[in-house]
Amino acid sequence: MNNQNHRITLAGTDQFFECANDDVLLRSALRNNIAFPYECNVGACGNCKFELIEGAVDARWPEAPGWTAKDRERRRHLGCQSTPRADCTIRIRPSQHYAPIHRPKRVTGTLTSRRPVTHDIWEFRFELADDMRFEPGQYALLTLPGVSGQRAYSMSNIVQGSHAKVLDFQVRRVPNGRGSNALFHTLATGDEVGIDGPYGMAYLRRDVKRDILCLAGGSGLAPMISIARGVAADPEMRGVRLNFLYGGRSPRDVCGRDMLEALENFGELLHFDAAVSDAGGEQWGGHTGFVHELAESMFGDRLRDMEIYFAGPPAMGQAIQKMLLAHGVSFGQVHFDQFY
Template sequence: MNETLVNNQNHRITLADTGQSFECGNDDVLLRSALRNNVAFPYECNVGACGNCKFELIEGEVDAKWPEAPGWTAKDRERRRYLGCQSVPRGDCTIKLRPNPHYAPIHQPKRVTGTFMSRRPVTHDIAEFRFELSDDMWFEPGQYALLTLPGVSGQRAYSMSNIVQGSHAKVLDFQVRRVPDGQGSNALFGTLAAGQQIEIDGPYGMAYLRRNVKRDILCLAGGSGLAPMISIARGVAADPGMQGVKLNFLYGGRTPRDVCGRDMLEVLENFGKHLHFDAAVSHAGDGEQWGGHTGFVHELAESMFGDRLRDMEIYFAGPPAMGQAIQKMLLARNVSFGQVHFDQFY
């Protein structure tokens, strides 16, 4: 372990040319500490892949938690540019970045202890994991948290599938797909035992339900992207102010046995009236019975709604290839990206 990280100390981080500053411990990173202090630090993936949280180090020194992070280039190093999600301060620092009000947290993220309570199968390779928290964690439908899992290097980002209900927020559900050779999913499916405790840090993410927008909603999901979309659908159903909003939920799977989500939506108020579910599979063969749509989920969305997509609030989550195809389709349809919401995961 780096000696600078052994003793927990707080350091003053100053934003050049703004007069704004915040404290960051050497057990935290600049990005998350800034958000904990209500500083609107731009970010996306939060795990070192996208590079959207870069800042320039003017004074001081930082350690990189993951020197091989894909979002950090050799040119960045030369220019003293670092990733906020990977940078731990060695002492007081002055940094240069442009805070953006878009990233101001609705709920300031916190680190809590999560006790693993149960696992429920969703499909042949997706399960829902429930954690009880040591303290309330308020979040918006569609947001995610970072889990520190046993035997896993670094944190893993997973979206919540539940919503905050009542006056307490001490339960988080995560729907996770088991990935071959995936450290995070293998820890959840194989290593974590009931009653075991882990650190959970959240909430994060900008693809949360916009409650003040009353357009009809389209949710597009694939794989474990089911979780944030289910959370958004649950959030709409539970919000009296959104009872007149129509929500269409489209799920894309490779084969019929991959399709999921309908059972979670059928129990919500207004299912079949204001809330509808459809699915598409890209491979309907192999002897499986399938009476639904064949193709990709973005093709299903375009065929169902066409130019009406321009009048909808659109949320999506799933594999990168799916996300790219959806964006390309929406761009071709001249949909304003101000009404399209997704978090970049890699």
């Protein structure tokens, strides 16, 4: 199919943007600095729905969980799954919250190295053909061989210097997971993939100088490590205290401490603690329970005075939100990206 641009007009405004028929409306809008609401970016959450007033679109993933039969009846579509077949007029409610700090771009990345972090989490490094600037805590979409659709993975590194040509992703091997299987078993060093980013709103708020709490579980390690690295590297955040809590199933799942120990002020302003839900008879000197319980026992009502970031499995995220709500934490100071 030859690439062709179509004009997408926002109903009731004088705003429009061009979207190629090999791109989707959501990401094309963000590339054009239009604050199109979204969360997961892969068809699961439904937060990027728009109403199609005129024109025609195709759905990349007709079975996407975030797209219902009622949506189809009402001509509502998912921005992250819709490619234009013609010029379109759509209705959305732009929100400055979603305005990109760095406009996302599509680049080619070459796998240059991989290393184990734990028994089931590995770090994959890609060198990019073009610069991609991003904020600590953001993610990108990878197009992987043999995998339909794209997979969202958070960067664990930060942009250093004037060039941003390296992305590190810490990925957990998921049984029967096509994305992780492609990374762990199909890709070889030197292979190229498509990378689209950056995305996500759970990035480091550099203008906020209150103490920071990072909560991570599983491969949610990556964005939280990126945020810790971002704090340590920013002279304007000198003096900000950061507590990093990691939750794992068993002691062999616990990770991240070595990466934090390499940062300035570890043990002074930067602290690491971990919890495991089941020590399983292994020797374990840390907290036994869940990471949200550890946060509550360590900080209690002091949570209201902290900027809080978290990433991990959905059940962990739900438990953290419930705990923070019980302590009266304002959700304006809580940051996470919604993945499924």
